[in-house]
Amino acid sequence: MQINTSLKTLDISYYQYTIQDNDLPFGIGITNFFGGPVIAKSLRQAFEAIVGPDHVMTAPEDLATYAYDAAPLESVLPQAVLMPESSEELGRIIKLCHENRLPITVRGAGTNLSGGTIPDADGVVILTALLNRILEVNETDMYAVVQPGVITAQLVTKVEAKGLFYPPDPGSQAVSTLGGNVMENAGGLRGLKYGVTRDYVMGLSFFDAMGNHIHTGSRTVKCATGYNITQLMVGSEGTLGVLDEIVLKLIPYPAHRKSIISMFKTIEDASETVAGIIAGRIVPATLEIMDQFTIRAVEAFSKAGLPVDAGALLLIEVDGHPAQVEEDAARVLDLCEKYGAYQTQTAENDAQREKIWAARRSALSALAKLKPTLVLEDATVPRSRIPDMVKGLGEIARKHGLDIGTFGHAGDGNLHPTILTDRRDKTEWLRVEKAIEDIFAHALSLGGTLSGEHGIGIAKSAFLENEIGRASVEFSKRLKRALDPSNILNPGKITGD
Amino acid sequence: MSDMKDLAKAMKALEDQLVTCMRCGMCQSVCPLFDQTRKESDVARGKIVLLESLMEEMFDNPHGVNERLNKCLLCGSCAANCPSGVNVTQIFIEARAVITTYLKLPFYKKVVFRKMLARPQVFDKLISMGARIQKVFLSKPDSHTGTAKVKVLAPILKSRRIMPIADLSFQKKADALITGKKTTGDRVALFTGCLIDKIFPNVGVAAVKALLHNNARVHIPKNQGCCAIPALASGDKDTFLELVNHNIALFPPHRFDYLVTACATCTSTIKKLWPAMLEDQDPQLAEQVRHLSDKTLDISQYLVDVAGLAPLPETAALQSTEDDPRIVTYHDPCHLAKSLGVRQQPRTLLNACSGYTFKEMTEPDRCCGMGGSFNLYHYDLSEKIGTVKAGQIADTGCHTLATSCPACMMQISDMLSKADKKIYIKHPIELYTEGLDSDEPA
């Protein structure tokens, strides 16, 4: 279908608002609120013809609810929000957008932390909420085929019922979509041993910027056919194509596991222990750290019985074959002691194990309750540099006079320094921005990376060059231009404008 | 535009609460409404952003926001699971009051709330008239749930099966239940609640019997008013204040040890919403209400935690057997489990009933979809949510469904009788007292 309406010649018939950005408090106002062109009636009708009128939203009160994600950034309202119910509808929408040069931002659960789903003011948002079927769970060949809107936890429940395991477990898994996980290359607590989403994507099918349907990868363990487009797509944040099917690798569920909690006087001791465990060639499934600030927040909030005087905690889980698990657990205990743990406990039963992980899971909530705004960073360093990173974070917090709680996936070098603030406090917010810059700079100086798992989006695009260099940014831009010449796929994300 | 400025200013009172939402989106996993529609404006995060938008004067009228704000069960599932501890239901109720003050209450609601609900005597008269007239219109009641169809009202009621109004309200039976009883324990005032009074008087009767059996000295003031939740949910703060004043006069907190109700919604409204909504009002009233709120308990909470749950006489009770286990399952009302964290006590009560075998359903605290006026305005969605619940109930193979809220009882009765499931619906207190002497006038 060809719609001959250029967006530039629209009648701004049904809503005309003017609003000045600087009227808005918090500095997180709404940009471009109907300052730009309103979507043409004929175009809206064309969308309605594809997905049905109930699945096209253009009321400003609806648009306002698709203008943000979990990153503390400025909202931007799109022109329309579309809810396709099938691959076929999705493909037709994208063709129509291509023909009309309409920017597209795909939205799963909108929980990413880097602004990846903040739309373009002239564009549309496509929701994957109704593309939510698990198409196949193949027990013999151990893979699953899903639509992108399937919620991570739903797949996990389904495969675990069959004795299979899908390890990537972002903290948001109760709501996050697999499409969003793939496009952010989401990690979780088990990255150390089991890797991240990238390591489980066997194949994809997606629509490119012109609406062509592309298939990549295979359902086989090995695949040497053509370019590895699958891995190019993983983590591309919707800038190279729109997913409509994902083939995910599954593995057998681990036979046995053991959880350990270890208490240290100082966070330096705890981080030395992390480096020691890794150097000892043990690969726990999970190796998490929590600093004193976080411990106290968790304890105040959940009375879990955590030691509030400890300088830091390590929470460790080893899994696999029973004999191996016992041996690894014993060695972990030795190492903790050697590096100065003053107390170490092993969970004797499921209830105790659950208690340890409940404490870890409540870290973010406990911190969130302390102040109105929470900025969750995820700069990541080579794991041997964890002690240096921890030290640096302490200095940054002091320098800017900010509360920073640090917890996270110490075992894979992916810490979550969490800044607590109030976004309404403009002067403090400036200090927060400076602190974030310092965190990035420090991580890079240690040979680390800007983001372990939360992606670049628009939040970190300005910093990209600092890490990968001018030539790499230019290469990425050329790649993007070649695949999406009109720049309609989630413009502005990763490489910036 | 200047008017919207006033609204924005009024909305500012909520700012400190609104900013605690970190937009993490975790509420999507528990919102029964979002589960059906998958639309962001239906989930807490979207609604909070819309309220912020009003505060930022983004819209030139509040109708669109109002409509989306009102499309909500006020079930509190979001608040109970919010990592940031956002007090979502309270924000929504306060916001409804702010917007309603600005838009003015629609005429029909004014009549219903201010001329009827706020005047308990008038309200009671109208209802008892209804009780007499309804017989002409009602179809044959369902054998298990007692619901009936109202043929002439089909265009309005759609496919609903409703619970008929009771012939004799609880108030009219109350005196006979307590006169001459020589109990010596706690002074317990019973707040009846409209649905128990007018639709489920047997629940009230059972509550009194259970309290007496546990040696409480029961006090049931006459002419009690509604807990005001329908008015609050519609943003009608005036009616709310009238009813609070009316009720507090009947229940002066220093005159009894506990205020007990058998309605989850009344309990959570009195315990949480009354004090919250009175913060900026007359300090003397606020103080009294706080005092009252401190003494307010759900009946199972009182019986189990305070009275120590007196055992039932062994002889009187029915015994469940292997052949006839009489499975009972329990639905957690949102207003009890999520709002007040009362989950264990009703189960303890049910386990004390030897005539039944207790069996848990999957997701016992999943909302039934009633949501008070939500059911009136969005029956299609309410029905979809309720159908999920009905399926989970039926999957237990139960003989009886127990739940501690008469509003849930109504919704689940509708759903189960439509699906023709042949399951009885009772309040746990009714099952507990089945084992007691029934020589009281019922």
Ligand SMILES: Cc1cc2nc3c(=O)[nH]c(=O)nc-3n(C[C@H](O)[C@H](O)[C@H](O)COP(=O)(O)OP(=O)(O)OC[C@H]3O[C@@H](n4cnc5c(N)ncnc54)[C@H](O)[C@@H]3O)c2cc1C
């Ligand atoms: C409380 C909390 C905890 C978190 N914990 C973790 C954690 O432990 N580990 C971690 O890695 N992340 C975590 N995150 C971040 C976030 O949940 C992940 O990035 C997640 O993968 C996002 O999924 P989503 O469905 O919300 O995607 P969205 O936020 O909706 O989208 C993410 C990106 O993917 C794109 N996209 C989505 N679907 C498609 C599609 N079908 N085709 C093309 N592009 C698409 C979007 O355009 C966007 O760029 C957390 C977030 C929160 C709020």
Ligand code: SF4
């Ligand atoms: S209401 Fe709570 S759960 Fe929902 S987005 Fe806000 S902070 Fe997150």
Ligand code: SF4
């Ligand atoms: S109160 Fe219930 S229906 Fe309303 S937003 Fe929260 S979870 Fe959803």
